[in-house]
Amino acid sequence: MSSLKSKILIVATDLFQTRGINSTGVDTIVAVAGTTKMTLYKYFTSKENLILEVLEKGHQDFQSWLSEQLNSSAKKPSDKLQKLFEFIEEWVTSPGFRGMGFIKASAEFPSEESAVHRLSSEQSRQFRQYISSLASEANIQDADSLALQLSLIFEGAVQAEQMKRGSGAMKYAKKAAKILIDSALIN
Numbered sequence: 001m002s003s004l005k006s007k008i009l010i011v012a013t014d015l016f017q018t019r020g021i022n023s024t025g026v027d028t029i030v031a032v033a034g035t036t037k038m039t040l041y042k043y044f045t046s047k048e049n050l051i052l053e054v055l056e057k058g059h060q061d062f063q064s065w066l067s068e069q070l071n072s073s074a075k076k077p078s079d080k081l082q083k084l085f086e087f088i089e090e091w092v093t094s095p096g097f098r099g100m101g102f103i104k105a106s107a108e109f110p111s112e113e114s115a116v117h118r119l120s121s122e123q124s125r126q127f128r129q130y131i132s133s134l135a136s137e138a139n140i141q142d143a144d145s146l147a148l149q150l151s152l153i154f155e156g157a158v159q160a161e162q163m164k165r166g167s168g169a170m171k172y173a174k175k176a177a178k179i180l181i182d183s184a185l186i187n
Helices: 003-019 026-032 037-043 048-073 075-090 101-108 113-139 144-164 170-187
Strands: none
Touching: 003 026, 003 037, 003 048, 003 101, 026 037, 037 075, 048 075, 048 113, 075 113, 075 144, 075 170, 101 113, 101 144, 101 170, 113 144
């Protein structure tokens, strides 16, 4: 990826996270990035395509970080599942936390026909599937149900932290997740 394209992605990510996607125009993005609309459209054919790439990169970065944390800290599948919310809490309480892109984007693009909404929905499904695969590896009988429960807790806690930093939502989400995981591991 060219350094200019990368810079535009970084600037757009920051502006979308701090100002909102719909509130951030292309003029603002190019001004902050120190480039032109022509250059932006050379790399991204539309603002929608830029939004989609920002969401893709953010999701990939988060998934890679989380997988790396889990793989380096836990060897047994059940331990990975148990540590999942510890690392999510670490991420949510870090100074750089600005929310989860797919949650914010789906709120700004509520129409199910929107490409942004469809991608947000797909990223939520992919995260749920990731949790399900961790649960399956830990020999949990109904891995998909546990994954749905945990993803609901995760998304709710992230939303609460997006609305009010330091709300403590993740601490309680972690406790609820532990109860669900422990119960599923016993059965």
